[in-house]
Every structure is written in structure tokens, then in C-alpha cells.
Amino acid sequence: MKLHSRVLLAFVLAASVGLTPGMRAFAQTDPLASWNDGPAKQAIVEFVHATTDQASPQFVPPEERIATFDQDGTLWVEHPIYTQLVYCLDRVPAVVNAKPALANVEPFRTVMSGNREALAKLSMDDLLKIVAATLTGMSVDEFQAEARKWLDTARDPRWKRPYTELTYLPMIEVLKYLRANGYRTYIVTGGGQDFVRVYSEEVYGIPPEQVVGTAGGTSYGYDKNGRPFLTKEPKLLLNDNNAGKPEGIHLMIGRRPYAAFGNSTGDRQMLEYTKAGDGARLAMIVLHDDAQREYAYGPALGLPDTKVGTFTQALYDEATKQGWVVMSMKNDWKRVFAFEQ
Amino acid sequence: MKLHSRVLLAFVLAASVGLTPGMRAFAQTDPLASWNDGPAKQAIVEFVHATTDQASPQFVPPEERIATFDQDGTLWVEHPIYTQLVYCLDRVPAVVNAKPALANVEPFRTVMSGNREALAKLSMDDLLKIVAATLTGMSVDEFQAEARKWLDTARDPRWKRPYTELTYLPMIEVLKYLRANGYRTYIVTGGGQDFVRVYSEEVYGIPPEQVVGTAGGTSYGYDKNGRPFLTKEPKLLLNDNNAGKPEGIHLMIGRRPYAAFGNSTGDRQMLEYTKAGDGARLAMIVLHDDAQREYAYGPALGLPDTKVGTFTQALYDEATKQGWVVMSMKNDWKRVFAFEQ
Numbered sequence: 001m002k003l004h005s006r007v008l009l010a011f012v013l014a015a016s017v018g019l020t021p022g023m024r025a026f027a028q029t030d031p032l033a034s035w036n037d038g039p040a041k042q043a044i045v046e047f048v049h050a051t052t053d054q055a056s057p058q059f060v061p062p063e064e065r066i067a068t069f070d071q072d073g074t075l076w077v078e079h080p081i082y083t084q085l086v087y088c089l090d091r092v093p094a095v096v097n098a099k100p101a102l103a104n105v106e107p108f109r110t111v112m113s114g115n116r117e118a119l120a121k122l123s124m125d126d127l128l129k130i131v132a133a134t135l136t137g138m139s140v141d142e143f144q145a146e147a148r149k150w151l152d153t154a155r156d157p158r159w160k161r162p163y164t165e166l167t168y169l170p171m172i173e174v175l176k177y178l179r180a181n182g183y184r185t186y187i188v189t190g191g192g193q194d195f196v197r198v199y200s201e202e203v204y205g206i207p208p209e210q211v212v213g214t215a216g217g218t219s220y221g222y223d224k225n226g227r228p229f230l231t232k233e234p235k236l237l238l239n240d241n242n243a244g245k246p247e248g249i250h251l252m253i254g255r256r257p258y259a260a261f262g263n264s265t266g267d268r269q270m271l272e273y274t275k276a277g278d279g280a281r282l283a284m285i286v287l288h289d290d291a292q293r294e295y296a297y298g299p300a301l302g303l304p305d306t307k308v309g310t311f312t313q314a315l316y317d318e319a320t321k322q323g324w325v326v327m328s329m330k331n332d333w334k335r336v337f338a339f340e341q
Numbered sequence: 342m343k344l345h346s347r348v349l350l351a352f353v354l355a356a357s358v359g360l361t362p363g364m365r366a367f368a369q370t371d372p373l374a375s376w377n378d379g380p381a382k383q384a385i386v387e388f389v390h391a392t393t394d395q396a397s398p399q400f401v402p403p404e405e406r407i408a409t410f411d412q413d414g415t416l417w418v419e420h421p422i423y424t425q426l427v428y429c430l431d432r433v434p435a436v437v438n439a440k441p442a443l444a445n446v447e448p449f450r451t452v453m454s455g456n457r458e459a460l461a462k463l464s465m466d467d468l469l470k471i472v473a474a475t476l477t478g479m480s481v482d483e484f485q486a487e488a489r490k491w492l493d494t495a496r497d498p499r500w501k502r503p504y505t506e507l508t509y510l511p512m513i514e515v516l517k518y519l520r521a522n523g524y525r526t527y528i529v530t531g532g533g534q535d536f537v538r539v540y541s542e543e544v545y546g547i548p549p550e551q552v553v554g555t556a557g558g559t560s561y562g563y564d565k566n567g568r569p570f571l572t573k574e575p576k577l578l579l580n581d582n583n584a585g586k587p588e589g590i591h592l593m594i595g596r597r598p599y600a601a602f603g604n605s606t607g608d609r610q611m612l613e614y615t616k617a618g619d620g621a622r623l624a625m626i627v628l629h630d631d632a633q634r635e636y637a638y639g640p641a642l643g644l645p646d647t648k649v650g651t652f653t654q655a656l657y658d659e660a661t662k663q664g665w666v667v668m669s670m671k672n673d674w675k676r677v678f679a680f681e682q
Contacts, residue, residue, distance in 0.1 A: 063548055193595075208596055218592070219588070220610055228610065228613050243560070250559050250571050251534075251558075251578065254534075254552065255550065269569065273561070273569050276568050276569050
């Protein structure tokens with residue numbers, strides 16, 4: 001064996017068994033590589049150290065390590081319209097096809113017309129009718145199959161990519177970093193629980209049972225062969241927004257989170273509830289201030305007010321007062337999407 | 342080194358690295374030691390092998406391994422009265438003390454009288470009033486503290502032991518055996534979700550987030566110091582009995598179980614729903630036919646009919662027809678309770 005072969009072999013061995021500290025450091029990568037150094041990144045790292053180091057006075061036993069994440073605007077793009085609402089609008093033709101009488105009934109007539117101006121003027125009541133008509137009245141299995149098909153084919157108009165690629169890489173890193181440190185990560189979303197569960201495992205690594213969302217009832221019945229199945233009913237069980245978030249967390253998890261992440265007034269109570277617990281608690285909130293790489297909106301700091309994801313100045317002031325950490329998309333995130341190099 | 346030292350060393354090394362099959366077998370203990378050999382025990386072992394052996398055509402990926410257990414009459418004693426109802430009745434004096442006007446209102450007057458005959462005649466409507474008055478109207482934290490205090494001090498009149506010791510050892514073994522094979526075990530109970538969550542971790546090794554039960558709403562608010570808290574409200578969100586069990590499983594877990602365990606007509610739909618899935622599915626049902634070691638009841642096979650845990654002949658016939666496995670407490674369980682030697 002020549003000298004350089006032996007040196008190479010020694011390196012390979014050292015790397016594979018992790019014997020030399022230098023090599024170990026070299027092999028380790030920053031779990032939050034898409035974050036710029038700054039107070040937001042630092043807050044996450046310090047929280048994890050404080051709650052997982054056995055010597056820390058703020059150590060949290062593994063079974064209590066719960067972290068909750070809003071989805072729209074926190075884990076993926078919510079602007080200019082929630083993805084699930086796009087799904088519902090896209091489903092309207094199939095619903096009208098199945099029940100042709102709906103073609104002459106509002107708001108379905110407006111949706112079928114394709115008139116964008118009229119569409120933008122639909123009221124919340126109209127939207128709820130569309131949501132009920134497109135998300136209920138079918139079996140759970142049928143709904144899952146339809147949603148999956150749509151997710152595989154639909155494309156966001158700005159980035160021309162599947163919606164499931166419009167997740168924020170820095171937040172995916174936080175999910176993985178927390179899980180690597182014994183945290184169970186939950187989605188706590190105002191969006192539909194059944195919708196998010198269709199893709200949460202492959203997109204976020206979060207299994208269906210760790211998705212808490214706005215949930216309707218189901219009803220148990222039998223098909224013509226006597227085989228039982230569940231039908232999605234237009235009956236609201238949990239409106240997982242605002243106060244509904246801590247209420248939903250109690251219902252579905254039964255523990256107060258140690259860390260919570262949000263981006264709008266709909267997350268306020270979840271962040272308050274999390275932060276009000278004993279010991280080290282982390283509350284963080286995304287500020288959409290990056291019109292170039294994503295969007296800039298929410299009236300905090302003079303950003304434009306929009307219909308979705310309202311980050312008000314009052315919320316910003318509460319964040320400051322209560323010690324929530326504001327994540328500036330523009331300043332704290334080195335990279336926004338995985339598909340950007 | 343002398344010869345016998347070397348032989349000893351060889352044995353130690355072989356045992357520690359698991360080289361000799363004989364040593365391995367010696368170290369293993371039967372995970373279902375409290376079960377008599379028979380079709381019930383065999384069904385459990387065969388199900389676990391079929392779904393966890395990678396070479397099996399019925400192999401189930403670890404993330405899909407969900408097993409659900411009814412509690413009352415399946416994991417612990419439910420006869421002659423559900424433990425949680427004993428808790429509610431014991432709480433009535435405190436409720437009346439806080440609201441003295443209730444002392445003259447039925448059904449509280451009857452409960453306060455201590456008249457056992459009158460108590461036994463209370464209607465379902467009366468009981469629901471007692472349940473609402475004793476389980477709601479306080480904060481989640483207060484409820485948990487009260488329930489814990491009661492569980493620590495209350496004693497079952499027959500066995501003179503804490504109620505939490507009246508769990509069935511064979512079923513505790515099934516819980517552990519399934520978990521050791523990658524299953525996540527859930528309680529799916531008609532009892533109160535918040536009540537069972539207080540002790541589920543220490544008694545069954547099941548964390549609060551894996552307890553699905555009859556659940557009421559909570560409301561988010563602030564105390565006088567501005568600290569947020571949740572109040573338990575008398576508003577039913579999920580009646581986790583009968584059809585409510587598969588509906589609750591969909592709401593809280595979002596996956597169909599591979600194994601389900603019950604003991605009464607209230608578990609019928611959960612067992613049907615589980616068994617209707619593809620691949621290997623296990624549905625098992627406890628028959629309380631052991632008056633000596635526990636109780637004998639449920640009109641199946643001519644056992645006495647009682648108010649709780651109705652195992653009807655029709656349910657028995659459905660079990661036979663659908664391939665559910667009946668566990669006879671008398672014949673299949675070698676030991677019923679851990680405290681019995």
C-alpha cells in the first residue's frame with residue numbers, strides 16, 4: 001500500500017467511525033442552514049438547548065416536547081389566496097356536474113362564469129357555501145383520492161409549481177431540527193384537517209394524527225355490500241382559528257405546547273397560550289416583508305393590509321411585549337424555497 | 342487465562358452479542374404470560390407476526406400500526422358502575438357546597454341523601470345533569486388536579502384498592518406487546534377524554550394525545566392577571582360511543598386501526614370499521630364470564646343482562662360471523678389482575 005492510499009484509508013475510517021473531532025465537526029452541517037445569523041435563529045437554537053440539555057434548569061422530558069405550527073403563511077405560501085380555497089373553487093365544476101341545478105344558484109354561478117372580478121367580491125358566506133359543497137357529502141376515501149389527484153396536478157400561477165413545493169425551507173428545517181431533538185411537531189391550522197392530512201406526511205414529515213385543523217363531523221354508515229364507511233358532513237366540530245387553536249390543541253393533544261409558530265392574528269391565542277406555560281416557551285411569528293422573494297403584507301410596520309394572514313400592528317406590539325420572536329422573511333431567511341438555489 | 346475462565350468468557354460474549362440461539366430463547370420471556378394458550382392468545386401473536394414480519398404479505402409499515410382499545414370493561418373493571426360516574430357522584434357535595442341552591446334540586450338532592458335505592462333509579466337524564474355539573478364549569482387545570490386527588494384516595498368497595506389497580510393484566514400485556522412491535526396504542530373510550538387522560542400514561546403507558554374519548558368543548562379566556570386559561574364547557578363535541586367511535590377515530594387519528602379491542606355493543610362500529618380494512622385486521626372482544634374473579638354479565642351465552650357493558654347475543658353472533666375473536670375472561674385469562682398472585 002502506498003503512502004497516499006494509507007492516508008486516504010485513514011481518513012475514510014476516521015470519518016466513518018467518527019474518531020477525530022475535526023472530522024466530526026466537518027461532517028456536521030448546520031441544521032438551520034437557510035437562516036441568517038440573528039436573533040430569530042439564535043432564539044430557536046437557545047430554546048432547544050435549554051429544553052433538551054439534561055443539565056438545564058429548563059429541561060423538558062421528551063414526552064412533553066410538543067411544538068405546534070400554523071400552516072398557511074407559516075409553513076407555506078398563503079397569498080394571494082389560501083391553497084385549499086383554490087382547491088374548492090377548482091372542484092366547483094365537478095359539483096355542478098353532479099348536481100346541474102346548482103349552475104343557476106349563487107355563488108356557484110359566479111364561480112362557473114370564471115369572472116375574476118366577480119369572484120374576488122364573493123362574501124365569506126358565499127365562500128363557506130362553496131367550501132361545504134366541495135368538501136362534504138362524499139366518503140372520506142373519495143375526498144382523499146380527489147384531493148391527492150388535485151395536489152399532483154394543480155400548479156401555482158406565479159411559480160408554476162405544485163403547491164406542495166411552496167413550503168418555506170427555513171421552517172422545514174425548524175421542523176426537522178425540533179424532531180431531531182425529541183419534539184413532536186404538530187400542525188395547528190385554520191385550514192381543513194382532512195385536507196392537510198392528505199399531504200402532511202410527505203411534505204412536512206408530520207403524520208395525519210399530528211394534524212389539528214378546522215374539522216367537520218363525519219357519519220358512519222354502510223355501503224350496499226354492508227361495508228362500513230364514513231361520510232364527510234357539513235357540520236362544523238372545530239373552527240381551528242383564534243381561540244379555537246388552543247381549544248383544538250386541548251381537544252386533540254391535551255398538552256400545552258412548548259413552542260408555537262404562527263404568522264397572523266388567527267394564531268394570537270395559540271402563541272399566548274404557549275408562552276403562558278411554565279419554564280422555557282418559544283413563540284415565534286413570521287413577518288411577510290419580502291415582496292421580491294415571496295410577498296409583503298399585513299399592516300404591521302406599515303405593510304399593505306390584505307384579506308389573508310393579517311399581521312396587525314397590535315399583534316406586533318403584543319409580540320414585542322410578550323417576548324414572541326418575530327421572524328422577518330427578508331432578513332432572517334437566507335433562502336425561502338427549496339427550489340431556489 | 343484458565344480454561345474455565347475462557348469458557349465463561351465465551352458464554353458471556355455469546356450471550357451479550359446474541360450468538361447462540363439457546364441463550365437467546367432462555368432470555369426471552371412470554372410477553373403474554375397472563376394468557377392461557379388458546380385461540381385468543383394465538384390470534385394476537387399471529388396478527389403481530391403477520392403485520393410486522395417484513396417477509397409477510399400482510400406487512401404493515403410502522404407509521405400505519407394503530408391499535409385502539411375501549412377502556413371500561415376492556416382495559417379495566419366497569420361493573421357495577423363506571424368509575425368515572427363514581428367520581429361524578431363523589432364530586433356532588435363539593436358542587437352543592439359551591440352552589441347551595443342545588444341541594445333542593447333533583448337529581449342533586451337524591452345524591453346528597455345517600456339513599457342507595459333512589460340513587461339506583463336515577464334516569465340517564467339525571468346522570469347527564471350530574472356529569473355536566475361535576476365535569477364542567479372549571480378550568481382544565483382545576484379539573485385535572487381534582488381528578489388526580491380523587492384517583493389517589495378513592496377505593497373500589499369490592500377489592501379495597503385504587504380504581505387504577507383494577508386494570509386487566511392480560512390487556513396491559515397486549516398493550517405492551519403491541520407497542521414493542523411498533524404499534525401505537527390508543528384508548529377510544531365512551532368515558533370522558535379529559536378524565537382518562539389524567540391517568541392514562543401512568544396506568545396504561547398511553548400518553549394524553551393518544552386518548553380519544555367523549556369530549557366537551559372548552560372556552561379560551563384570561564384570568565385577572567391576563568393569563569390565558571381554558572374552561573371546560575357543558576357542550577358535547579364528540580359522543581365517543583357506537584358510531585361515534587369510528588367517527589372519533591377519524592377526527593383524532595385520521596387512520597383506520599389495524600387492531601381494535603372492545604367488550605360491548607358500544608364498540609361494535611369500531612370493531613366493524615377496523616375489520617373492514619384491507620390486509621390483516623384484528624378485532625377482539627372481552628366476554629365477562631368470570632363471576633368469581635371479576636363479574637359475569639351481558640346477555641350473550643345466557644349471562645345476566647345489566648345496565649353496563651351490554652354484550653348481547655346479537656353482538657356475539659356478529660363477532661362469530663365477522664371473525665372477531667372473543668376473549669373469555671374465564672378461559673383465556675390465566676390471571677385477571679396484577680395484584681393477584
